[in-house]
Amino acid sequence: MRLSLLALLAKEPAHGYELKQALEQIFGSAYPPPNIGQIYVTLGRLEKDGLVRAVDVEQSNRPNKKVYYLTAAGRDALDAWVDEPTEGPRVRDEFFMKLVLAPMTGIADRMALINRQRRHYLGLMRDLNELADRTDREDYVALLLIEGAMLHLQADLDWLERCQEDLS
Amino acid sequence: MSPPPVVHAVNLVKIYQNGGVPVPAVRGVDLRVEAGQFVAITGPSGSGKSTLVHMLGGLDTRTSGEIWLDGKRADTLGESAWALLRRQKIGFVFQFFNLVANMTVADNVELPALLAGASAREARERREHLLGELGLTDRADASPAQLAGGEQQRVALARALANRPSLLLADEPTGNLDSRNTRDVLRLLGEVHRDGQTVILVTHDARVASLADRVVSLLDGEIVDDGFIGATRRRPRGTAGDVVELRG
Numbered sequence A: 001m002r003l004s005l006l007a008l009l010a011k012e013p014a015h016g017y018e019l020k021q022a023l024e025q026i027f028g029s030a031y032p033p034p035n036i037g038q039i040y041v042t043l044g045r046l047e048k049d050g051l052v053r054a055v056d057v058e059q060s061n062r063p064n065k066k067v068y069y070l071t072a073a074g075r076d077a078l079d080a081w082v083d084e085p086t087e088g089p090r091v092r093d094e095f096f097m098k099l100v101l102a103p104m105t106g107i108a109d110r111m112a113l114i115n116r117q118r119r120h121y122l123g124l125m126r127d128l129n130e131l132a133d134r135t136d137r138e139d140y141v142a143l144l145l146i147e148g149a150m151l152h153l154q155a156d157l158d159w160l161e162r163c164q165e166d167l168s
Numbered sequence B: 001m002s003p004p005p006v007v008h009a010v011n012l013v014k015i016y017q018n019g020g021v022p023v024p025a026v027r028g029v030d031l032r033v034e035a036g037q038f039v040a041i042t043g044p045s046g047s048g049k050s051t052l053v054h055m056l057g058g059l060d061t062r063t064s065g066e067i068w069l070d071g072k073r074a075d076t077l078g079e080s081a082w083a084l085l086r087r088q089k090i091g092f093v094f095q096f097f098n099l100v101a102n103m104t105v106a107d108n109v110e111l112p113a114l115l116a117g118a119s120a121r122e123a124r125e126r127r128e129h130l131l132g133e134l135g136l137t138d139r140a141d142a143s144p145a146q147l148a149g150g151e152q153q154r155v156a157l158a159r160a161l162a163n164r165p166s167l168l169l170a171d172e173p174t175g176n177l178d179s180r181n182t183r184d185v186l187r188l189l190g191e192v193h194r195d196g197q198t199v200i201l202v203t204h205d206a207r208v209a210s211l212a213d214r215v216v217s218l219l220d221g222e223i224v225d226d227g228f229i230g231a232t233r234r235r236p237r238g239t240a241g242d243v244v245e246l247r248g
């Protein structure tokens, strides 16, 4: 969340509640919006690290509100984050570990393990299908996230097939 | 007494001869599919999926074993009897489409309905509905050669569904589709399934397979798994934000 707040502040200074609203508006149901408390805690840490600074803005009839803006160091941190490639998906897979170690346990037969796992993945895929059906057609951010999850699952299934061909 | 299964294969075997060398493609498959069931067949390339569905549709002869359709022996039928059977109740989607090249898309789709005895009007309405569902309305007058692979594939599906077959056999019907077109196909298959038609469909696409009631996995010409897709422990609670958790 640190970096998404920095990115929003790079656009314009804002107070905590505005940041929460902006996250909700951009990501919709794709990422559950953080609660306001988490946002203030994060802003406090960013301030302590010198990445943002706050100014008190007076308001009539109400307590002052803190408006946050990005510092030069904050800008650098944001640029560094955007510029570096993001880690790829995990390759260490718990199921794969089970599969390789199965003969040593003396109980599980690999074919049965793979078959059970396939059905489980397909069950997850069905959940994702239902979720996609329930998601607003206009909510591209959420739909893309669901599609990403589907493609990962498809890759897991393809890999399972490879394991079945080669290990059984 | 309950009705006989729509499809019943007993110890079905197919051995191709490849320059005198026997190539076993299907090695003793037993498969019973009840009316209204939606079965997905998966498995690695070369595991015998196409051969199996071709035999079930009478498009390839068996080496040994039996095929029963709606309680009647079918593997002993000749080509013309199979052709009649397909016209009456089997829709087939080929992996490589097999559209009639010198006919328009509209005619390709209407032909099976007309052959099955539908009136010109019924056939046209059915064609309009199917092409509409698959986003192909504006391609009706094109010839197959003018279509992209994914479009041909959807036309092949529309054609197979034209005479509302009680049994739909489909060989990788989404193999050439992007995700939006796959969604259209999924919606149509869901409709076909809800209408009570029986569906046996070969697929690599997990989105398609997850729609099925039951998944049959082939490996080296044999069934290695056959069962229902279980409910996951965690149902999605409703938003895409839970997707990550769902996969955890």
Ligand SMILES: Nc1ncnc2c1ncn2[C@@H]1O[C@H](COP(=O)(O)OP(=O)(O)O)[C@@H](O)[C@H]1O
Pocket: B016, B017, B018, B023, B024, B025, B043, B044, B045, B046, B047, B048, B049, B050, B051, B052
């Ligand atoms: N007409 C044919 N002649 C010879 N061998 C064939 C023929 N069709 C398929 N095969 C062989 O039979 C096996 C199963 O093929 P196929 O049913 O097409 O598998 P899949 O559809 O699962 O990829 C493969 O080894 C394939 O090479």
Ligand SMILES: [Mg+2]
Pocket: B049, B050, B051, B095, B171
């Ligand atoms: Mg095939």
